[in-house]
Amino acid sequence: MARRQLLTDEERRLLLGVPRDPDALARHYTATRSDQDLVAGRRGTTNRLGFAVQLALLRHPGMALAQMDEPVDVLVNWLAVRLELPAAVFAEYAGRPQTMTDHARILAATLGLRAASAADLPFMIEAAAQAAWGTDRGQPIVAGVVAALRAEKIILPAPAVVERAAIAGRARARKRTADVLLAGVSGEQLAKLDRLLAVDPTTGATPLAWLRNTPVSPKADNIRELLDRLRSVRAIGLPADVAAHVHEDRFHQLVREGRISDAHQISRYAAHRRRAILVATCIDL
16 A cells, blocks of 8 residues: 655655755764764774764654665765765664664663654654644644654654654644534534535525625626625624634635535535535635
8 A cells, every 4th residue: 555645755855864965964963072982982883883873863853773764875975974984884784783773772872862652653643733733734744743752852753654643643633623613513504504515406506606606896786696695604603703713824725625626526525524614615705
């Protein structure tokens, strides 16, 4: 099954991978004196370079070498030059899984970090939901998860896990927005909203299509038609100030969905989402 993706390849590399440009490498990976002492304490060039790479990755993106899903050659070469070590020895280090695990454990203890576990998943999803309160964009949502894990000194899990948590958090944020918009809507009002999607046999169109098809030219008849539509929307009885309780960007996103989707498309959504779109659309109208 294909992996659900929230990030573009470039966004994933910037957030969860190794940068490529020299300025970013220097910003993230310039070693302190204590870093140099830690690396120097390893025996042999292979161990020193591998240990340095693991230390660098725990600093950025905050992930152990074993969890990286893209090559780290750029980082290896950059560190090898500065540590005056042959980059070629890293291939030997990468073939020693036990050594890699031991070094990762030592570094985690030294830096005061701990590995992520399944028990951290709810925390990650909630961090994603908070970051997604006002956006569906993947980059700020994943960045919110990463920041939350770093603040708790938790080593990032594999990128796929971070991304799945972000997707779940985005879904939670969407549901919370719908919950707020529908919190004060009565059963009678919900029924009125549902009827907006039913085709009127006399006109062959839905009430929603009629509401959105507003006349724009300045004629007396058109003013009357606008007032008819306004009365029809207001007759549903939705509180106009409900939009103030959700993020403005997410509210406008629901409004956009209501504008560009036809009644048939909206009717195929789950009831909760469908009604939230209709509430936002009616308030906007």
